[in-house]
Amino acid sequence: MFVKGEDWNILMILVTGATGHIGSAVVRGLSARGHKVAALVRDAGAAPRRLPRETALRVGDYEDASALGSAFSGIDELVLISSDGDAEAVMRHHANAIDAASAAGVRHITFTSIIDVGEASPFYYAPVYSDAERRLAACGMPSAIIRCGLYSDFILDAFLLPARESAELALSAGQGLMAPVSRDDVAAAIIAVTARPDKSRALYTITGGHALDFGGIAATYSEIVDQPLLYRPCAIDEYLAFASARLDAPWPQAFSSLCGSIAAGRYGEISGDFTALTGRQPESFRDFLVRAASLGA
Ligand SMILES: NC(=O)c1ccc[n+]([C@@H]2O[C@H](COP(=O)([O-])OP(=O)(O)OC[C@H]3O[C@@H](n4cnc5c(N)ncnc54)[C@H](OP(=O)(O)O)[C@@H]3O)[C@@H](O)[C@H]2O)c1
Numbered sequence: 001m002f003v004k005g006e007d008w009n010i011l012m013i014l015v016t017g018a019t020g021h022i023g024s025a026v027v028r029g030l031s032a033r034g035h036k037v038a039a040l041v042r043d044a045g046a047a048p049r050r051l052p053r054e055t056a057l058r059v060g061d062y063e064d065a066s067a068l069g070s071a072f073s074g075i076d077e078l079v080l081i082s083s084d085g086d087a088e089a090v091m092r093h094h095a096n097a098i099d100a101a102s103a104a105g106v107r108h109i110t111f112t113s114i115i116d117v118g119e120a121s122p123f124y125y126a127p128v129y130s131d132a133e134r135r136l137a138a139c140g141m142p143s144a145i146i147r148c149g150l151y152s153d154f155i156l157d158a159f160l161l162p163a164r165e166s167a168e169l170a171l172s173a174g175q176g177l178m179a180p181v182s183r184d185d186v187a188a189a190i191i192a193v194t195a196r197p198d199k200s201r202a203l204y205t206i207t208g209g210h211a212l213d214f215g216g217i218a219a220t221y222s223e224i225v226d227q228p229l230l231y232r233p234c235a236i237d238e239y240l241a242f243a244s245a246r247l248d249a250p251w252p253q254a255f256s257s258l259c260g261s262i263a264a265g266r267y268g269e270i271s272g273d274f275t276a277l278t279g280r281q282p283e284s285f286r287d288f289l290v291r292a293a294s295l296g297a
Contacts, residue, residue: 012074013194014058014106016040016097017081019050021153022112025187026079026194027051033195040071062093068100075104079194080111086250087128094132102139108199109143110190111136115205115267117147122260124253142201144193149207150267152180152288156297158255159214160221160229162246167228169218172236172256174263179207179270180217180285185278192277205271208282214262217285224289236260 013030017023018039030037031052038056041047047057058071062083072078078101083093094111101109116123117130136143155178163169189206212220218231236256243252261267274282283291 011076012036012038013077013079014038014040014072014075015079015081016062017083018055019043019047020081021183022187022190023079023081024050025184026081026190027055029187029191030194031055033191035195038075062096063089065096065100068096069104072100072104072106075101076107077194077199078106078109079190080109081190082112082114082129082132087124087254090125091128091131094128095135098132098135098139102141107141109136109141110194111143111145112186112190113145113147115147115149115207115269116261118266121266122257122264123266124250124257126261142199144196144202144204146186146189146193147203147205148186149181149205149269149271150178150262151186152182152208152283152285153292155180155217155285156221156289156292158251160217161297163218163229164227167230169214169229169231170234170238170242171214171231171259172234172239172263173214173259174233175213175215176259176262176265177211177213177268178217178262179209179211179268180288181206181208181274182283182288185274185282188278189274204273204277205269206274206282207269207271208285209270209275210284211268211270212285220286221289224286224293 013035015023015027018027019041027037027039038058040058040060042061044057044059060067060071080097083090113129116126215231218229222229240252240256243255
């Protein structure tokens with residue numbers, strides 16, 4: 001949805017989270033399209049392992065507002081890939097980046113948000129992302145907010161792989177639906193949004209094309225890897241105990257509250273924005289699993 005029109009030619013794009021899965025794909029994709037791209041990294045020495053050697057680097061940590069200020073100097077367009085970890089820290093990281101971009105004269109931000117930013121959401125990160133969206137709306141510079149559905153890769157890593165040994169996927173997600181989208185497709189959507197010459201304020205929702213509950217997710221996984229996996233909806237306390245035995249804070253709370261959000265139907269949306277932006281269908285969860293299995297997942 002566009003709220004006001006403005007066209008300008010991008011001079012320099014900075015991508016944060018550039019050593020990560022999505023950020024590195026965005027750096028590669030924008031460079032391949034001929035854009036001038038720099039990468040924000042925490043460790044310049046480690047960056048060449050994840051990025052093409054010729055990539056221009058800016059160094060900064062989301063915690064360090066003054067380093068962000070220097071890193072954003074001369075940047076026209078910021079692709080702000082969301083931070084991760086403790087919710088308070090993530091909220092601070094997004095605020096630091098938005099404030100530093102504003103102060104440095106950045107002209108447009110593209111930000112990866114989440115679908116469920118509602119005030120009534122039980123999800124641990126919902127207030128974090130609604131805060132960032134509010135800051136973007138208030139900062140005066142136009143922004144493109146990309147609300148992402150659940151990553152297929154995340155569902156595989158966080159829920160399916162830990163359940164493989166027991167052949168039972170016990171989660172407190174009820175029969176809630178989700179439309180998984182692969183990280184590669186999220187990166188493709190970010191590239192398409194960033195490459196648009198129209199820099200008006202915009203809001204996109206990026207999901208897969210089909211909604212499944214965890215019964216369907218487990219059945220699809222079972223079929224592709226040829227191993228049994230059955231979904232059993234359970235109480236939140238049971239899943240919390242399972243997750244707490246395996247994961248450090250904040251992940252048990254984050255994942256169990258996410259299950260609550262899914263159970264409440266807050267992740268079931270299917271959006272056509274991916275296809276409108278890229279001209280193709282998003283990768284199905286099944287095709288994602290085939291691809292992941294071919295890579296040894
Ligand atoms: N929708 C979903 O299902 C879902 C699931 C999981 C995560 N997410 C969100 O999506 C984001 C991108 O996913 P991804 O798979 O590309 O993540 P990823 O591979 O873990 O990459 C995270 C990137 O953020 C950087 N980073 C982390 N903390 C930072 C800090 N304090 N200052 C500066 N940079 C920092 C990391 O840098 P280093 O290389 O230096 O560590 C890395 O480049 C995540 O960060 C998270 O917010 C969404």
